[in-house]
Amino acid sequence: NTPSRHEVKIVDEERRGIDFNCDADLVGISCVTPQAPRAYEIADKFREKGVKVVLGGWHPSALPEEAKQHADAVVIGEAEETWPKLLKDLQENELKPFYKNNKPVDLRKIKTPRRELTGGVNLIGAVQTSRGCPMGCEFCGVSNSIYGKVFRMRPIEDVVEELQSIKQRQLWFYDPSLTINPRYTKELFRRMKELNKRFIAFGNIDVLSRDDELLKLAGEAGCRMWFIGLESLSQKVIDRLGKKSNKVENYASAIKKIHDYGIGVIGAFIFGFDEDTPDVFNYTTEMVYELAIDTPEFTILTPYPGTPLFERLEREARILTYDWSKYTEKGNVVFQPKNMTPSQLLEGTNKAIREVSSLSGFMKRTIYDKHFFVRNITQLLR
Ligand code: SF4
Secondary structure, eight states, X not given: OOOTTSOOOOOOTTXXXXXXXXXXXXXXXXXXXXXXXXXXXXXXXXXXXXXXXXXXXXXXXXXXXXXXXXOSEEEEXXXXXXXXXXXXXXXXXXXXXXEEOSSOOOTTSOOOOOGGGTOXXXXXXXXXXXXXXXXXXXXXXXXXXXXXXXXXXXXXXXXXXXXXXXXXXXXXXXXXXXXXXXXXXXXXXXXXXXXXXXXXXEEOHHHHHHOHHHHHHXXXXXXXXXXXXXXXXXXXXXXXXXXXXXXXXXXXXXXXXXXXXXXXXXXXXXXXXXXXXXXXXXXXXXXXXXXXXXXXXXEEOOOOTTSHHHHHHHHTTOBOOOOGGGOSSSSOOOBOOSSSOHHHHHHHHHHHHHHHHSHHHHHHHHHHOTTHHHHHHHHHHO
């Protein structure tokens, strides 16, 4: 949404170095929490050279006052509508400290991303058809962001046009969930049939367990795997989180149904909930095999600023560090767990990851699920 009179250059620091001597009028930096310390470092360096800096993204949106210490302006929340105004203010030398939308961005008005500016080789294309998730799970940075609970969709015509312009065959849909409005998603999948794409998408297990038509259309549209936040095998945990879509007793039948349509399941679990005790790691690992999850994903509970989880743990004086670079979901524990030590949580998670990624873990999956090998090879070759 940058007006065409401005020249834009995008630098992804993971791909190429930053030229701190470039002659930019404005540097915009977007970051999530673990990237914030580095983003602030970059911002400080540019400002030392007299270049104006704007910070935005999840972390600056959650903690705008903190971000403002490193920037001339902070964009809070979605930027599509505030960004052109910010650029105009910059040109008129009237930059404000904060820019915030007073309503959710209308996705009918957003433009197709200018992918040619990112450079480098991307094997997998990224697409977004909708924003927002009304569920509001306690730990979720998406739903608990500004207007994050307001579900909105892009016009299908715009999405199809964008998909046609993406050269990669493999795609990730970065929607919080493609099952919030099944009618919309079905129409999208019908239109995708002809596009010869293969994709992974986030979805909720309740809809996937009951909507055969959605699964059929997903398979025909090229869905290789559904990424499902199973979160925990304890219904008590699920209920406290507010994840109404999940009924633990239905996990097995839902996964079987998805498999029946030839689609794999990435099952995501989080360790470190208040109800978790040190036996949660072995129990979850064993259940991954019994549930026939194709790709298990284990992470450590991480209280991102802006979420109810962060507020609660802060109230309970259980935040162990404010070094945001440690808020990585893997490799670090940043809060005091209730029923184990931080090192038990870290080591238990690492051990569980090693177990399911090992050769014996792979073999166990083929023993518990006799179609595992064929399904996953078929998906890889499609
Ligand atoms: S269902 Fe998923 S996207 Fe929605 S609030 Fe819960 S974790 Fe976030």
